Amino acid sequence: MTGLFLVLFMWVHMFMVSSILLGADAMHFVTRLFEGEPIFGRRIPLLVSLIAAIVLLVFVVHALAAIRKIPASYAEYRAFRRHMSGFPHADTALWMLQVVTGFVLMFLAAAHLYQMLLHPADIGPYASSDRVWSGRWWPLYLVLLFAVELHAGVGIYRLAIKWGWFADRHGNMNRRRLTQIKWALTAFFLTLGLLTLAAYMKIGYEHRDNAGERYVPASETALYAEPPRR
Amino acid sequence: MTDAKGDDGRLLRVHVMRYNPQDANSTPHLETFEIREAAGMTLYVALTEIRETLDASVNFDFVCRAGICGSCGMMINGQPGLACRTLTASLPKDITLLPLPVFELISDLSVNTGKWMRGMAERLETWAHGVDKDVDVDKLEERMEPELAQEIYELERCIECGCCVAACGTAHMREDFVGAVGMNKMARFRLDPRDDRSDADLYELVGNDEGVFGCLTLLGCVDVCPKDLPLAGQIAFLRRRMLKEAL
Numbered sequence: 001m002t003g004l005f006l007v008l009f010m011w012v013h014m015f016m017v018s019s020i021l022l023g024a025d026a027m028h029f030v031t032r033l034f035e036g037e038p039i040f041g042r043r044i045p046l047l048v049s050l051i052a053a054i055v056l057l058v059f060v061v062h063a064l065a066a067i068r069k070i071p072a073s074y075a076e077y078r079a080f081r082r083h084m085s086g087f088p089h090a091d092t093a094l095w096m097l098q099v100v101t102g103f104v105l106m107f108l109a110a111a112h113l114y115q116m117l118l119h120p121a122d123i124g125p126y127a128s129s130d131r132v133w134s135g136r137w138w139p140l141y142l143v144l145l146f147a148v149e150l151h152a153g154v155g156i157y158r159l160a161i162k163w164g165w166f167a168d169r170h171g172n173m174n175r176r177r178l179t180q181i182k183w184a185l186t187a188f189f190l191t192l193g194l195l196t197l198a199a200y201m202k203i204g205y206e207h208r209d210n211a212g213e214r215y216v217p218a219s220e221t222a223l224y225a226e227p228p229r230r
Numbered sequence: 231m232t233d234a235k236g237d238d239g240r241l242l243r244v245h246v247m248r249y250n251p252q253d254a255n256s257t258p259h260l261e262t263f264e265i266r267e268a269a270g271m272t273l274y275v276a277l278t279e280i281r282e283t284l285d286a287s288v289n290f291d292f293v294c295r296a297g298i299c300g301s302c303g304m305m306i307n308g309q310p311g312l313a314c315r316t317l318t319a320s321l322p323k324d325i326t327l328l329p330l331p332v333f334e335l336i337s338d339l340s341v342n343t344g345k346w347m348r349g350m351a352e353r354l355e356t357w358a359h360g361v362d363k364d365v366d367v368d369k370l371e372e373r374m375e376p377e378l379a380q381e382i383y384e385l386e387r388c389i390e391c392g393c394c395v396a397a398c399g400t401a402h403m404r405e406d407f408v409g410a411v412g413m414n415k416m417a418r419f420r421l422d423p424r425d426d427r428s429d430a431d432l433y434e435l436v437g438n439d440e441g442v443f444g445c446l447t448l449l450g451c452v453d454v455c456p457k458d459l460p461l462a463g464q465i466a467f468l469r470r471r472m473l474k475e476a477l
Contacts, residue, residue, distance in 0.1 A: 069446055076403040083331070083402040086308050091449040092399050162447040164466025174458050175449070192444065 007152045010057060013187055017128075018196040023116035023218050024125035024203070031124045046054025048120035056113045063106055070099050090179075094154045101151040108144040125215040126207055134211040136187055138197065145193040153186030239267030242274060242318060245326045250337040259328065259351060261285075273313035273325070274302055277339075289338035292435050295455060303330050310393035312456045330396040333434030344391040350408050354435050356415040361424030374423065385464065387457050394461060397450030406440045408427035408449035410461040413442060417464040418473070432468075433475040442469045 016034070022028040034051070035043040071077035084092055115122075115137075116162045122131055132138045157178055160166060209212070242265050249258035263280045273293055281288050292300040296313045302313040305328035307321060318325070333341035350356075362370045395408040400406045416436050436442050445465055452461040 065460075069396055069444075071403060079402045080399050081398050086305070086328075086331075087310075087397060087450065089397070089450050089453065091447075095399065095446055095448050158447045161449065161462055162445075162466060163470060164463055167460075167463040167466055171464060176268075 002058050002065060003155050006057050006062055006157050009058075009146060010152055011189065014192060014196070015175075017194050018129075019198060020199045021112075024215055025219075027125045027128075028215055034123075040215065043091045043122035045123075049117050050122060051122070052113050052116040055056075056117065057131065058085050059109060059113065061145070063102075066102055071132070095158075098151055098158075101147040104147045104149060108140055108147065111140060112144060125203065126210075126213060127215070129200045129204035129207055130211040131204075132197070132200040134208050136154050138201055138204075141197055145190065146199060149186050149193060152189075153182050156185070157182035182211070237386060239269070239271075239411055240323055241265075241282075242267050242276065242347045244323065246277075246280070246281065246338065246370030247328045248338055249335065250289075251335055252337070263288075267318050269468060273304075273306065273316045273321075273327070276325075277313060277327075289340045291340045293370060298389060300343070303341075303343065303391040303393050303396070303456075304328065306351050307397065308398040308432065310454045312393070315456055325465065326329045330392050330449050332394070332398075333392055341392070343390065346392065346395070347390045347411070350412045351415070353406075354412050354416060356407060356419065357411070358419060358422055358425040359431075360424075365371070372423070378421065378423070382418060382421050385421070386416055388414055388418075388459060389457060391452045391456060393456055394451035397454040398451065399448045400444055400446050404440070404444060407444050408441055410455075410459075410465065413445070414459060414461055415469055416441075417468050420468070429471050429475045432457050433472055436468065437472040442472050445469070466470060 016030050017027075021031045032038075032043060034048060035045055036047045037043050080096070084096060085139055115131075122128070122173060132141060160178060162174070164173070165177065204211075240388045244263045244265065245260040246263060248256075248261045250256040263284050265276055265279055265284070268275070273294055277288065277290050281290075290304070290313065291301040291417060293316065297312055297315040300312070300403060303310060304313055305326075306313070306316055307326055310330060313327075325340055329335050329339050329459045330343070333343050333346050336342055390411060391410070395401045398409055400405070401409050415435060418430055419427065420429075420432060438444070444464060447462070447464055449467075453461075455461055
């Protein structure tokens with residue numbers, strides 16, 4: 001259930017950060033939206049910290065729940081691997097993938113959340129790009145992207161079957177269909193994620209000499225450039 | 231494909247695991263038997279032919295030869311299945327047969343599923359509770375809706391062959407895990423009005439990591455079940471009830 005929250009958050013998150021693909025102004029607008037400007041009339045980056053804190057909390061609870069299930073000893077791990085190697089079965093093998101990606105996420109997602117928690121104001125078309133390129137976060141984001149999309153895709157599929165969301169009266173489910181949807185979702189978000197990361201890297205690279213400078217939307221520069229009226 | 235004339239069938243190479251744990255001189259190894267495939271041949275027929283014509287010492291279990299007793303479960307090219315329900319025509323020429331894992335090995339392909347099933351049944355108390363109090367044999371039994379009887383019968387079709395346990399990664403890792411067979415039985419008794427047990431009683435039995443909350447939803451069970459039982463759906467159902475009970 002914590003997994004469901006994290007998957008939904010992650011999907012919304014991906015759509016939001018991918019706003020950079022629509023241009024710097026679009027991403028700037030999203031940034032100000034999450035800093036609460038339309039509601040409070042001014043930018044409150046602490047709101048970003050608050051979201052990061054909630055996600056971190058759910059993330060920790062999720063890890064606690066998941067840790068019960070991963071092989072607790074080498075003997076258990078070996079028993080599972082032996083079973084997996086002799087029994088060709090996709091859903092069994094995908095679980096091992098979830099264990100591995102989940103383990104990777106424990107470190108990478110924690111680092112990302114810590115950054116967002118303590119530096120909530122460093123989000124924006126230039127701020128994010130500088131973090132990605134000049135701040136050398138892109139290798140982490142690249143690995144994190146693959147880990148999170150694979151983990152989430154398999155996870156939501158398993159969740160749907162685990163609780164029988166689409167089961168008929170007798171408990172039969174359309175597994176073939178659910179498998180197709182699962183892979184389509186993973187492929188879609190991986191593509192979107194890679195394009196988005198590439199966009200931030202490009203902007204960050206081009207902006208590397210002015211790293212730290214903040215983005216000012218074209219509409220506002222025009223305003224400031226205008227000579228004062230009499 | 232098999233030919234209607236038996237003589238022209240494929241030459242099958244059946245690799246059978248040979249090992250007798252009771253014999254100190256025995257070491258596990260694969261022994262290969264070559265037999266001619268006949269029309270409509272099942273693995274049970276193939277094994278019987280091997281035993282009758284090539285080696286009388288090959289051990290494997292069977293009773294009914296019709297997928298009802300659940301004795302002839304074995305690993306068939308990596309997949310758990312019933313020998314009597316598997317046509318050789320559905321397999322390549324090379325067929326590797328191993329005993330079902332998890333269960334105690336008796337010899338060669340013969341395993342003691344009974345011991346495991348009994349242990350599970352005793353822990354989960356897979357029988358109708360409360361039927362023996364105040365029984366009046368002269369009275370008519372309480373009626374049951376045909377739909378309900380049908381639903382119970384659907385789950386009652388389990389033959390305890392052990393294929394779901396052999397296909398379960400969790401059962402491989404955790405000795406006490408009750409497997410799909412155990413949870414299917416709990417779902418079956420939960421439906422049965424003759425069983426007095428409440429969800430709270432069932433929670434004590436399967437509301438733990440040896441039961442529904444230990445299941446990793448790997449779905450091996452439902453993919454190999456020779457009786458096509460809707461195991462994943464039944465476990466999902468039981469999980470929802472048990473979560474409700476826990477809250």
